[in-house]
């Protein structure tokens with residue numbers, strides 16, 4: 001018991017925590033367990049390695065060779081069970097929010113959260129987008145905010161140091177927004193639409209002709225599917241297709257006009273495998289029904305989503321409780 | 337008891353990978369159906385980073401949008417804004433000064449190198465134990481990447497969301513000693529990247545884990561719309577920079593590296609060679625950088641309310657991941673009526689259900705890594 005203290009050995013900073021009493025043949029170190037634990041906690045923060053968007057790339061750079069977070073005792077772990085810190089670096093979407101909550105709940109106590117970057121703090125320029133949570137503090141409590149878009153590695157390190165200070169001082173007061181309790185589903189009010197006279201150029205064909213047209217092109221060597229997309233012209237809903245022949249460096253675009261109230265067009269998945277995902281996207285965002293598609297369901301948005309966001313009648317800031325407040329509620333919360 | 341063992345041996349079970357998983361390169365979920373350790377069916381789930389940038393574009397002025405687009409594919413931000421400004425310039429008939437075109441190429445190619453370096457580093461992590469614990473390559477690549485980021489920071493003030501492109505030109509000109517700094521960096525990078533090439537291509541474990549793994553036939557790649565190194569790895573020499581040149585790419589000499597078998601190794605080779613080609617393009621840009629203005633419109637401090645005529649335009653660039661195109665419909669107002677981003681990663685990872693089955697689960701990670709998806713680009 002009681003190893004003797006070597007004066008020349010580098011100190012661990014323990015002396016700031018308590019008192020060392022030297023007795024003949026035995027040294028006793030007195031401190032409160034609270035201080036000892038917080039010292040241990042702050043020196044071995046293990047974040048969950050988990051990146052959401054652009055900010056995560058800067059976070060990775062901070063972990064890597066030049067900035068080296070290891071020297072703060074920060075080592076990324078792949079499992080939430082082994083971590084006590086969660087760095088939210090990037091945009092939080094509604095689809096991801098539930099997963100973040102789950103990961104957070106899987107982490108053992110004590111645990112901390114750093115919201116890094118404008119997106120994690122407030123949603124940045126995406127804050128009024130239907131699918132984005134305007135700040136991760138609508139989902140889980142946040143201890144430290146690091147600003148930037150993306151935060152520089154220096155800012156990340158500052159955030160870590162700030163968290164360490166909070167832990168030593170024992171002043172953790174995580175922030176969680178609760179306004180969402182009040183939010184109810186707003187009814188979608190369609191804006192009055194004026195008809196536009198945008199020239200509709202290009203090759204227009206009838207919806208029924210699509211498979212034959214595509215097959216013909218496919219046989220003529222147009223075997224590269226570039227994209228399938230749609231445009232909501234209010235009076236019609238147009239689908240645009242583009243295919244290429246890479247050998248001859250030629251391309252072919254064609255369009256179909258659909259009835260907005262009942263958009264149906266035959267699928268071209270049997271000709272082009274890539275059409276599967278593009279058609280699912282057009283279905284997800286515009287509600288276009290591709291008949292004959294093997295697996296037509298939502299691709300970008302959660303399965304239980306209501307409405308088709310890229311239609312002109314869909315409001316950009318349509319809330320989807322519980323994590324997405326409406327613009328009004330968000331502004332009110334910001335003023336508080 | 338025995339029944340259960342048999343069930344385990346011969347039954348099929350589903351494994352969920354992601355959306356938080358260190359090897360999915362972002363927020364991506366794979367539903368893997370396994371028989372033993374062999375993948376029999378895959379259902380990819382995307383959309384965890386859908387930020388609705390297409391809807392957002394409909395509410396913002398044209399001049400504000402390039403920086404927003406840079407957030408899409410965050411490993412090569414300028415490729416996004418370049419595709420956007422090219423489409424707007426096409427629509428509005430705006431001329432771009434030659435010097436600006438050259439500077440656009442300069443930044444785009446620098447970011448191609450950084451993007452491929454991040455890819456190589458994370459690919460090292462994916463292969464894990466094969467490369468000395470995996471993190472060796474990761475740390476090396478990030479060290480090299482910092483050199484370029486320093487250059488970009490000196491040039492534009494930010495490390496990778498450079499905000500370089502604006503409609504009608506670029507925002508920042510090179511500074512006096514940039515040439516010297518750049519050639520020093522290029523020399524350094526060439527030496528280092530050759531080292532990694534030797535290190536990897538003489539490593540039997542690396543070869544074993546990448547050769548013949550995740551073969552993409554050229555017909556499949558084309559049908560799905562895969563582009564960039566994935567398509568070229570399968571032997572199709574298609575590069576937007578050559579086939580539909582933009583931004584004065586016709587004035588530079590460079591090769592289009594192609595693979596032969598379409599496996600993960602070929603995709604690695606294509607990307608590695610591309611880094612050397614990019615460095616050579618950067619060198620040529622600095623050699624032939626013409627004098628003159630860097631934008632044809634006034635520098636944008638406030639939104640100038642550009643109003644392109646009614647109509648539509650599509651412009652594409654070769655991003656490090658492939659064809660990145662922007663399709664704009666204008667109604668004659670100061671905001672786009674509709675913007676569609678044709679993103680390369682979206683089409684590239686649509687390959688997954690076709691190429692994963694039949695492989696071992698450990699290879700799934702290597703194959704996913706070799707496709708180099710960026711989820712900001714997939715989900716937009």
Ligand code: SF4
Nearest residue numbers: 054117118119149150
């Ligand atoms: S804060 Fe900026 S850099 Fe970070 S995720 Fe959001 S858009 Fe990307």
